[in-house]
Amino acid sequence: MSRTLIRELPGVVGQEVTVYGWVNTLRLQRKLQFVIVRDHTGLVQVTNKRTDVPGELEELIEHGMPPESAVKITGVVIAAENVKLGGLEIAPTAIEVVSRSETVPIDRQTGIDQRLDWRFLDVRQPERQLLFKVQTTVEEALREYAYAQGCTEMHTPKLMGTASESGSEVFSVKYFDRTAYLAQSPQFYKQMAIAGGIDKVFEIGPVFRAEPSYTSRHATEFTGLDVEIAWIDGVEDVMRFEEQMLTLVLRRVKERHGDEIAAVFGIEVVVPETAFPRYTMAEAIELLRAQGWDPQREKDDLDPEGERMIAALAKEQHGSEFVFVTEFPVSVRPFYHLRPEQDPTVTASFDLLWKGIEITTGAQREHRYEVLVKQAEEKGMNLEPLTSYTDCFRFGTPPHGGFGAGLNRMLMVLLGLDSIREAMFLFRGPNRLTP
Structure with missing residues (x-):
């Protein structure tokens, strides 16, 4: 499946797409796993529902793709008015971790000298x-x-x-x-x-x-x-x-x-x-x-x-x-x-x-x-x-x-x-x- 940019998602609601990008943030709740994915055109929320018996996808999100990992995520684009990021989300059907990230040494609050090092x-x-x-x-x-x-x-x-x-x-x-x-x-x-x-x-x-x-x-x-x-x-x-x-x-x-x-x-x-x-x-x-x-x-x-x-x-x-x-x-x-x-x-x-x-x-x-x-x-x-x-x-x-x-x-x-x-x-x- 060819790549879809995040800015293009509003035009493909209801369709299965694959986005390429980085894990921006993770929110791992008891019933839901939220992954915010970022490419050079924007951010999108990926929402995965947990099951009684954790599957491969749930385990991968939980333990295998820390922030800044490079990923390819395939899923269906769903309109969701309650989602702040563009009013839509992706329900994932497959995730490929292209490159797993180590712990990132900087964040948005880091001083300029250290940010320039990285x-x-x-x-x-x-x-x-x-x-x-x-x-x-x-x-x-x-x-x-x-x-x-x-x-x-x-x-x-x-x-x-x-x-x-x-x-x-x-x-x-x-x-x-x-x-x-x-x-x-x-x-x-x-x-x-x-x-x-x-x-x-x-x-x-x-x-x-x-x-x-x-x-x-x-x-x-x-x-x-x-x-x-x-x-x-x-x-x-x-x-x-x-x-x-x-x-x-x-x-x-x-x-x-x-x-x-x-x-x-x-x-x-x-x-x-x-x-x-x-x-x-x-x-x-x-x-x-x-x-x-x-x-x-x-x-x-x-x-x-x-x-x-x-x-x-x-x-x-x-x-x-x-x-x-x-x-x-x-x-x-x-x-x-x-x-x-x-x-x-x-x-x-x-x-x-x-x-x-x-x-x-x-x-x-x-x-x-x-x-x-x-x-x-x-x-x-x-x-x-x-x-x-x-x-x-x-x-x-x-x-x-x-x-x-x-x-x-x-x-x-x-x-x-x-x-x-x-x-x-x-x-x-x-x-x-x-x-």
Whole structure:
């Protein structure tokens, strides 16, 4: 008999079916045995009536299929209004224990560190699997928007001969007789594609950051979304691209998973209205200081408290969960960010905050070779190891800009999770390389 998914059972009441799944829970009463079986589509109650002389089926349920055992259960689907799980149950005629489980070392109340030790067991729970359903929809919608805008999807190398960007926070690996580095960003490669005449590019792929950070929002390996678009008139073109992309993403998530997210996580998925509010960094600092924001030392950037406060202001003043902070000072941005002629002390750059957490950094890039080299020299950089990157600007590169976002951090914010560790399948951090 072929497999029937649990979500399909309402359509086969009165018929004999076989469901495959795991034993979720057992309730063994004097007259009845209840087995809650779980597959990736839901839960169903299996009800077996005891007999005066226990039969093989009764003995198997009693002693041979503890919770989390993998089973195949054949039986008749019966409508039962008193059953909370969908108003139906299965009266079993045959049970096959495919794989008997040992005592499970975690449950829903177990702390995150121990659950990560047994992540394959942890993600068996429907509420954990919802994360990956949402992630799939998010990635599909990101691609849907990018393709509609004429973007080309790229896959850039993750092994690099020189450290990307500033050269800090990179993992070095042995590469035959020399040292290679794991890419901390596809930034230079996507700009290379722009110089190659591809107008709009994007990538969804792994990113590596050797940050000894133990915060709830950092990981040493995560999935990044990177976009770069050419022939822009200014950084506003980049911000409009992202806000429209995220609006489509959240619309798709709400359509497909909104009710389930509300039930499981208690979160309402809000589809934003564009355009998102914007504050320059100077405006943000002035507003925050007026509210008593006082970082430990003089800064040209926002600390996490400042990010939360400016996001709260955007919510209060504009009703938006999103806010762009723009025009970051030159001192806190990389050498390749463009500096506007009207104020060369700042960059044509932005961060996007969502519910008080930074999810994106973006900018218009400096596309003029001589200016790019000068800005690198001002920051004391040796450009010799980056010749393959800087050469891209010697042969006519159009004005362009883009952004990078962490997909796992976006999922953490979207679902209201306490930590990025819960927003990915297998977390990697300074103290975790297994499982």
